[in-house]
Amino acid sequence: MIRHIAILFRAHLRDERRAGEVTLVIVPFGMVALLVVPMAIGIDTPLLDRIGPGLFWVVLLLFGTLVSQRQSASLSESRRDTLTLLGVDPAARFAAAAMAGTVLLTLFAVVAGTVTFMLYDPEIANPAWLGAILPLTCAGLAMVGTIATAVTSGPGARSSLAPLLVVPVSVPLLLAAAQATEGLRASAGILRWLLLLCVVDVILALAGVLTARPLEES
Amino acid sequence: MIKPLDVAAGLMLATALVLGLVVPPDAVQGDLQRMMYVHVPSAWLAYLSFATTLVAGIAYLRTRRMRWDHIAGASGEVGVVFTGLALVTGSIWGKPVWGVWWTWDARLVLTAVMFFVYLGYLALRRSFDDPEVRARRASVYGIVAVAQIPLVHFSVVWWRGLHQPATVLRPGDPQIDGPLLAALLAAVFAFTVVFAALVSRRAEVNRLEDLIAAPSAGEPVAGSGVAVPPIVGGGR
Numbered sequence: 323m324i325r326h327i328a329i330l331f332r333a334h335l336r337d338e339r340r341a342g343e344v345t346l347v348i349v350p351f352g353m354v355a356l357l358v359v360p361m362a363i364g365i366d367t368p369l370l371d372r373i374g375p376g377l378f379w380v381v382l383l384l385f386g387t388l389v390s391q392r393q394s395a396s397l398s399e400s401r402r403d404t405l406t407l408l409g410v411d412p413a414a415r416f417a418a419a420a421m422a423g424t425v426l427l428t429l430f431a432v433v434a435g436t437v438t439f440m441l442y443d444p445e446i447a448n449p450a451w452l453g454a455i456l457p458l459t460c461a462g463l464a465m466v467g468t469i470a471t472a473v474t475s476g477p478g479a480r481s482s483l484a485p486l487l488v489v490p491v492s493v494p495l496l497l498a499a500a501q502a503t504e505g506l507r508a509s510a511g512i513l514r515w516l517l518l519l520c521v522v523d524v525i526l527a528l529a530g531v532l533t534a535r536p537l538e539e540s
Numbered sequence: 541m542i543k544p545l546d547v548a549a550g551l552m553l554a555t556a557l558v559l560g561l562v563v564p565p566d567a568v569q570g571d572l573q574r575m576m577y578v579h580v581p582s583a584w585l586a587y588l589s590f591a592t593t594l595v596a597g598i599a600y601l602r603t604r605r606m607r608w609d610h611i612a613g614a615s616g617e618v619g620v621v622f623t624g625l626a627l628v629t630g631s632i633w634g635k636p637v638w639g640v641w642w643t644w645d646a647r648l649v650l651t652a653v654m655f656f657v658y659l660g661y662l663a664l665r666r667s668f669d670d671p672e673v674r675a676r677r678a679s680v681y682g683i684v685a686v687a688q689i690p691l692v693h694f695s696v697v698w699w700r701g702l703h704q705p706a707t708v709l710r711p712g713d714p715q716i717d718g719p720l721l722a723a724l725l726a727a728v729f730a731f732t733v734v735f736a737a738l739v740s741r742r743a744e745v746n747r748l749e750d751l752i753a754a755p756s757a758g759e760p761v762a763g764s765g766v767a768v769p770p771i772v773g774g775g776r
Contacts, residue, residue, distance in 0.1 A: 474667070474677075483667055486663060487664065487681060487685075489656075490660060493649075494694075497698075518694070526684070533683065536680055
């Protein structure tokens with residue numbers, strides 16, 4: 323099972339490297355979003371400093387759905403059938419897709435975070451904590467996105483539906499990540515929010531693994 | 541055909557309406573408080589609908605009987621209506637009492653999130669023609685979404701808390717006068733029976749829609765060479 327996950331994980335990343343959808347399309351699009359917000363609300367530097375981190379998390383949430391919905395994440399019918407015939411557990415497919423999504427989302431988050439620091443200049447004490455907050459948030463978003471992709475894939479399905487499925491369910495992730503960052507700004511405790519991120523991730527992982535087989539039957 | 545459940549729902553709703561109008565007004569809020577006889581039961585039904593969708597989804601995945609999916613879909617639709625009603629009535633009540641149509645209170649945010657989760661659930665159901673594919677995927681999403689609701693609840697409670705705490709379901713004596721409590725409980729009970737009647741009706745409509753959409757006997761399903769066999773003693 324672990325070998326299957328590793329092989330599929332590498333295949334997902336290889337597909338993405340060939341397609342370049344995240345790095346060449348979604349990342350620049352996210353950067354543009356971060357760039358145009360000050361044009362809409364005005365060049366009020368203290369205000370931008372205040373809203374910068376929150377804006378970053380909103381961009382990550384919204385553009386994270388695009389990362390989850392990337393072309394390279396969806397398996398063709400024939401490829402899926404081949405994997406089924408080869409005896410690959412659907413849970414392994416879910417795990418590999420979620421892990422690849424986490425890596426790509428973290429990459430997006432690192433670039434977007436760097437741009438946020440440059441454009442908005444937020445003051446964050448102990449930025450090292452972001453090393454825990456970012457991967458936990460990205461993992462949760464990737465798992466929600468992977469489940470939504472599986473649920474909305476196939477003939478007749480509307481792929482535009484996925485963001486509507488992902489965003490409301492991702493509210494705990496958004497709140498926990500944003501409040502943890504706010505805690506870092508205010509030098510307050512963030513363990514409660516980190517705990518929430520961990521609990522959400524565990525529940526999503528369980529839900530993804532347990533529902534992988536019924537979705538496979540589709 | 542009118543079912544006994546429909547009659548019971550109508551009678552109880554009429555009783556709750558009369559009770560809601562004849563009980564004395566609230567000492568502080570006056571007649572505005574009567575909005576609670578619609579708002580509170582609607583919010584209760586929003587949670588009940590979610591729970592029903594979850595249970596029916598799990599039951600479908602375990603048994604693969606379409607009846608459960610029809611109930612889950614019906615409950616989702618009724619849930620959207622009552623969640624929307626809870627939001628609208630709460631907003632109408634909030635304007636004169638809080639001074640705003642909307643505020644970033646934990647319970648308001650949670651209800652709004654539930655509304656959109658429901659909308660997503662219904663949109664997902666409408667995007668598949670095959671009833672079994674629809675049932676499987678909607679069940680999975682229903683389970684994942686409902687599993688998140690307690691987390692949404694805690695996250696928004698930790699985030700903000702402005703909405704008044706529980707008035708009836710609280711340790712010790714309820715902080716509400718007897719006649720007002722009776723009217724509220726009658727409304728909750730009536731709405732629950734209305735919910736059961738609506739879900740029952742809608743589930744039946746879902747079953748009939750699937751029956752109409754299913755290929756009929758003699759209809760080709762895999763080229764002209766393979767047709768649906770006639771069903772002995774049944775079919776449409």
